[in-house]
Amino acid sequence: MYDPAQLRTFLAVSQTLSFTQAADRLGVRQSTVSQQVRKLEAAVGRQLFARDTHGVELTEDGEAMLGFARSILEANERAASWFRGTRLRGRLRFGASEDFVVTRLPEILEGFRRDHPEVDLELTVELSGTLHERLEAGKLDLVLAKRSDERPGGQLVWRDRLVWIGAERLRLDPDRPLPLIVFPPPGLTRARALDVLERHGRSWRIVCTSGSLNGLVAAARAGLGVMAHTHGLIPPGLAPVPERAGLPDLGPVDFVLLYGKRQRDGASHAAAERLAAAILAGPVPRSERFRAEDRYI
Structure with a gap:
């Protein structure tokens, strides 16, 4: 049995290829991220990351663990939702940059619609700059877009x-x-x-x-x-x-997730958090030429 917290930490590191960025995403110390990865590697008996002073990369076993980790966390979430007896409802206005739509986002959205059929999901595909403007105007609840120099916030999904x-x-x-x-x-x-x-x-x-x-x-x-x-x-x-x-x-x-400042009701906020969690747990492309300058501690 693998610890869900360790699996979430593993996914955060695998997506950012950075222990520092993973710690920022999870809101914990970098030492905590390192410790969680060590424990997961001890549990599986395999090295999941190859790390040195220049960067972090997934090993072959780490690539295999990606699919297992996502499946385990998705199963945990479905079980928790079932026994809580709550179903998400409401309207979720989600905006995504066209760059990301051509990757695995359709698969993520399909899974969200399957798991939460009573959420009225409205998808807007636009330029990142336009999505930032619509978010600030209160016309979107959640946005996945490139980080703007003028709007440096957001939760890192992929660099x-x-x-x-x-x-x-x-x-x-x-x-x-x-x-x-x-x-x-x-x-x-x-x-x-x-x-x-x-x-x-x-x-x-x-x-x-x-x-x-x-x-x-x-x-x-x-x-x-x-x-x-x-x-x-x-x-x-x-x-x-x-x-x-x-x-x-x-x-x-940087591709980041940003929440709307004016959530109209609790349902839309809960739906936004659930979709954000699915995006953060889902697969994202990784450049072979860009390696985060990070060291495993």
Whole structure:
């Protein structure tokens, strides 16, 4: 029998690849996270994480434990809900950035609808900047989006790095303005890309603007230009621009959960917390190039 608290800690570390970030997410000390992981590894008799002074990575046994941990915690939650005799009801207005919708979020939402059929779930898919604005306006109860420099809060779900991507056959002329494929304002990746280029003195021109990720991907596949995108979510047919192109580094990006400030009733708040827990426990993409600078203690 595995301790649910240890399993939740394991999932937090596996998603952030950081003992420090996992501690922040769980609201405990880093030493507590380390202790919980040690106890779980002792219980299974296997090493779940490979850690050194440079970072943290899941071992093969750790990858296997991911599915078991989620199944055990989901079963515990279903049993607890059954014997509490309570069923979630009400309306939940959930907003998600288009980046995340193309990953495993549909599977998470399907499970939520199955477990809580009486919750009226309203899904809004938008740019992260727009979702932040709607949340502040009280039009959403829960948001999964990129963290904004202007709105630095939120509960970390996943950390990655923004990279320049384009068609593999694309060739960039360093003496000509960089052709850009971007979301319209208030897209956060757009703002980051333009700011970085301006700070590095690299000239640019916008060759395509679309509010749809599919539209941007189609333009990039056609070789019209480059776009800033999360490394762990690179669409098929596109690849990171080689370092020899000399494009400036775009830096890290955090996907976070944010709650609405004006919950209209207790039901919507309870539903938001339940969906947030499912997202935090669910699988998320992890960039192979980004490793959290963290040490196992």
